[in-house]
Amino acid sequence: MALATTPPGPSSYIAFSKAYRDDPLRAFGQAWKTYGDSIRFKALPGVDVYFVVHPDAAAHVLTSHGQAYRKAPSVHQPLSLLLGNGILISEGESWLRQRRLMNPAFHRQSIVKLASVMTRFAQERVRRWEGYPTGSAIDVAEEMQQLTLEIVGEALFSTGLEAQLDSFSTAFRRAAEFINDRINAPFKMPMWVPTKPHRQFIENRDRLQQIAMHLIGLRRHQQNVPLDLLSMLMAAQDADTGAQMSDSELLDEVMTLLIAGHETVSVTLSWAFHLLGSHPEVLHQLQDELETVLKGNPPGAEDYMHLPYTRMVIEETLRLYPPVWGLSRETIRADEIQGYSIPPKSFVIVGTYFTHRHPEFWTAPEQFNPERFTEAEASKRHKFAYYPFGGGPRICIGNQFALMEATLILATLVQRFHLEPASGQPVEIDPTFTLRPKNGLSMRLVRR
Numbered sequence: 001m002a003l004a005t006t007p008p009g010p011s012s013y014i015a016f017s018k019a020y021r022d023d024p025l026r027a028f029g030q031a032w033k034t035y036g037d038s039i040r041f042k043a044l045p046g047v048d049v050y051f052v053v054h055p056d057a058a059a060h061v062l063t064s065h066g067q068a069y070r071k072a073p074s075v076h077q078p079l080s081l082l083l084g085n086g087i088l089i090s091e092g093e094s095w096l097r098q099r100r101l102m103n104p105a106f107h108r109q110s111i112v113k114l115a116s117v118m119t120r121f122a123q124e125r126v127r128r129w130e131g132y133p134t135g136s137a138i139d140v141a142e143e144m145q146q147l148t149l150e151i152v153g154e155a156l157f158s159t160g161l162e163a164q165l166d167s168f169s170t171a172f173r174r175a176a177e178f179i180n181d182r183i184n185a186p187f188k189m190p191m192w193v194p195t196k197p198h199r200q201f202i203e204n205r206d207r208l209q210q211i212a213m214h215l216i217g218l219r220r221h222q223q224n225v226p227l228d229l230l231s232m233l234m235a236a237q238d239a240d241t242g243a244q245m246s247d248s249e250l251l252d253e254v255m256t257l258l259i260a261g262h263e264t265v266s267v268t269l270s271w272a273f274h275l276l277g278s279h280p281e282v283l284h285q286l287q288d289e290l291e292t293v294l295k296g297n298p299p300g301a302e303d304y305m306h307l308p309y310t311r312m313v314i315e316e317t318l319r320l321y322p323p324v325w326g327l328s329r330e331t332i333r334a335d336e337i338q339g340y341s342i343p344p345k346s347f348v349i350v351g352t353y354f355t356h357r358h359p360e361f362w363t364a365p366e367q368f369n370p371e372r373f374t375e376a377e378a379s380k381r382h383k384f385a386y387y388p389f390g391g392g393p394r395i396c397i398g399n400q401f402a403l404m405e406a407t408l409i410l411a412t413l414v415q416r417f418h419l420e421p422a423s424g425q426p427v428e429i430d431p432t433f434t435l436r437p438k439n440g441l442s443m444r445l446v447r448r
């Protein structure tokens with residue numbers, strides 16, 4: 001048997017790290033073209049990063065050899081400043097317990113009940129947009145952030161977050177920027193050092209936590225408890241021990257769901273509008289489906305199953321712009337990926353964005369073509385050619401929620417409005433935190 005070797009990669013730490021800081025997607029993309037599907041590079045002197053793109057490698061890390069990996073501390077420690085030990089961060093027994101507690105809240109029957117919340121808020125947004133003069137420029141990224149936050153707030157708490165919407169959005173964006181800088185900082189100053197960025201981050205985090213705690217507190221004193229995610233989390237009992245969540249566990253989960261549950265869907269919708277703005281043939285097919293299925297009525301919860309093309313538009317958007325564009329892991333023990341040896345405690349990035357554009361698995365990968373997601377086409381593909389929601393035991397718990405929400409919102413808004421690009425400027429990608437349009441997404445609102 002041949003001895004496992006080290007993957008190829010750029011030899012200069014300084015040149016690669018500068019390219020990475022300037023534009024991570026371009027730096028990875030160039031390295032991928034030059035060195036192939038498995039790459040090693042130095043993040044810091046003495047710290048090697050392994051970057052893998054092939055679907056077999058993704059399947060290996062996320063499923064078949066998942067036991068040899070854990071979430072990378074260099075990413076998840078900064079994230080835990082905001083999400084505590086919530087389900088996205090935790091590991092081992094404690095993660096398993098949280099996942100078991102939360103699973104029922106994300107079962108299909110539970111999610112279907114939330115469809116009416118999604119369509120109600122989408123309709124409210126339609127009414128708000130109807131108040132704008134036709135041709136007005138709107139920031140779609142901002143609009144989608146507000147809308148998805150309203151929906152996840154209502155799904156969680158059954159009380160609108162409206163009053164706190166601006167405060168939450170602003171505090172979240174600032175906190176996310178801090179976390180992203182901290183993930184990428186070669187040396188992390190302890191948080192107890194009272195620097196200005198540390199103090200500002202703590203202020204923003206406290207603001208977010210206060211909002212979440214206020215809503216949890218209201219629930220504790222409520223008489224007729226509505227059936228929502230929060231009540232499910234509060235009532236959920238571990239199947240083995242019968243234990244319920246403590247207040248601080250509840251806060252971490254609520255923060256996780258508020259944040260993981262809106263940012264990703266919001267950027268998906270922004271990219272979908274951006275792509276539709278420059279692909280009239282796809283837009284027309286989408287409008288045709290909406291006219292045929294909905295016959296002029298606003299979409300309701302029950303229409304979700306009858307809008308396959310709308311959902312395919314969302315799935316193709318998630319291929320080209322996966323909000324979580326790479327998955328970071330650390331090896332617990334030595335492993336071997338596709339013949340390359342990976343030492344223990346190595347930082348491994350599974351490059352979702354690049355797998356989704358891999359020419360061996362996608363024809364004309366840069367093209368926006370929702371037809372790739374017909375059942376027939378999807379069944380022909382490698383199972384890990386497409387994994388916007390990750391895979392294996394840590395797969396996104398909210399994936400059905402997200403697909404339903406994005407499909408219903410897109411259907412509601414496209415039925416009534418056409419969004420045109422507001423400027424001829426190309427829209428750049430900002431890959432900090434999630435993959436978002438850089439500096440928002442300005443589009444013109446045209447009534448249909």
Ligand code: HEM
Nearest residue numbers: 087088260261264265268324388389390394396397398402
């Ligand atoms: C288009 C929208 C979404 C995308 C692309 C997305 C993507 C992902 C990905 C890739 C992961 C796995 C991360 C990893 O393995 O390191 C994940 C985990 C997670 N997502 Fe999502 N997500 C979306 C929407 C949502 C929604 C709507 C919710 C909740 C309402 C949610 C809650 C979570 C949670 C709690 C986890 C952690 C699961 C665990 O570790 O057991 N996500 N998501």
